[in-house]
Amino acid sequence: MPDSLRTNRYESRCARCGHTVAAEAGVLLLSKWGYTVVYHPTHAPEADAQGGTSDASAMRVNQREEPCQVCDVVVPEGLGVLVRSRFDGWQVYHPEHLREPAPPRRGPHTGWHQRRLIALDIETTGNRYGVDRIVGAAVYAADGSARSWLIDPGPGPLMMAPYKKHGITVEHACAHGVPTAHALNEIAVVLARHLITKDPMVVWNAPFVLTTLEAELLRHGLIALSDRVPEGLSPICDPLVLDRHADPFRSGGRALEAVTEWYGIPHCHPGHAAFDAEASLALARVIGSCFPPVGRLSRQALHREQVCWHARYAQDAEARRPTENRDMT
Structure with missing residues (x-):
């Protein structure tokens, strides 16, 4: 020996x-x-x-049922792994969720992440503001209620971008979708009714989603969402902005599918609005729980801070671009 x-x-x-x-x-x-x-x-x-x-x-197995520190689902006795934490004693994990490094442990603190949140996601023909059209949308609420729309994008030479994963074709949306103006107005009514309560609305990649929605509302002669709420589009919670700020140096991708996997959140069908909205809401709650300085922000401060964090990220991203690429734009 x-x-x-x-x-x-x-x-x-x-x-x-x-x-x-x-x-x-x-x-x-x-x-x-x-x-x-x-x-x-x-x-x-x-x-x-x-x-x-x-x-x-x-590995040491758990001797009683405990919630997994990553996904918060109860681990049956004998089927989990015990890990000694430096500060919080023994913790239980599903074997497949045990990894190093790992997200911070979810805390018991109260905050905006425990309020009545609602999440929005849209499906579009592409990623160009004011050019591409919305062909689908979904709203998911914290109480489990949900609504989804298949939307007819209307006439015109439209083409679906090949990188879109939602699987909706222009032909299918035109044939089976709800008329655009009717669907957009329904969506705006649902969202405005929630924003008036001053509880956060969760939107993954909010700058793109909300700009596209506003452009489509105005294009069809409808009242913009920002004009339907006395205090405008606030408070908004963008889990992408939160994750970039809270864990800026983590390696790996920042797509919704990758971030939900990191935090142990099930996401069965990435790219589909209904599933993306549900995953975004769960992700916002988990990030607020894992990072107390974020979770304890007031709803108004949460919105203001995200504006600053996103602006700082955009500036840093622009500074990292090669000089010749900046000169060409």
Whole structure:
């Protein structure tokens, strides 16, 4: 046995085979999940320089039902993994959600994320303001109620951008969709009724979604959403802006699908408005819970801060662009 490895002082059970290991006859390793484990010398995984291991055999299962620290779904007894936290004692995870690094633990603090939120998402023919048309929309509320619209984009030479994932064709929307003006007015009424309560409206990538919606309302001679609410389009909660601000240096993509996966939020059909709206609302709540400085903001401060955070992000992104690309625009 290498001199750098410690032996067990007391009789214990081997983490690999489960059989008894006599005192001073086993190998004692530090699990990366925060506790020591004992092995028969022939069963011990290779240890790192600090005498630790991340081998799956070193996991400790939960002895009672507890909510998973990532997805908040209850983990049945014996089916989860226990991890020792530096500050909060033992925590339980689903095995598939156990990873390093991981999102911060969800906190019990109160805030806007626990209020009656509503989420909006739209499906469009492309990503150009004032040019592309809305062909679908969905609204999802915190109480589980939802509405969705398939929208006829109207006449004109329209083409669906190939990168759109929602699966709606222009032909299908024209044949089966609700007339544009009628659908847009219904959407605006639902959203204005919520915004008047001064509870946040969740919109992933809000600058694009809300600008497109306003442009379409005005194009059809309807009252803009911002003119239907005394205080305008506020408060808005954009989980994309929140995530960029709260965790700016995390590697990986920032698409809705990638961010929901990071926070352990189920998202079955990315690109579909109904599922995107539901996932966006859940994501806003989780981010508010994981980051107390964000979750404890007042609703008005949440809106104001996001305006500043998004402007700062846009400035930084522009500064990172190659000089020759900036000169060409």
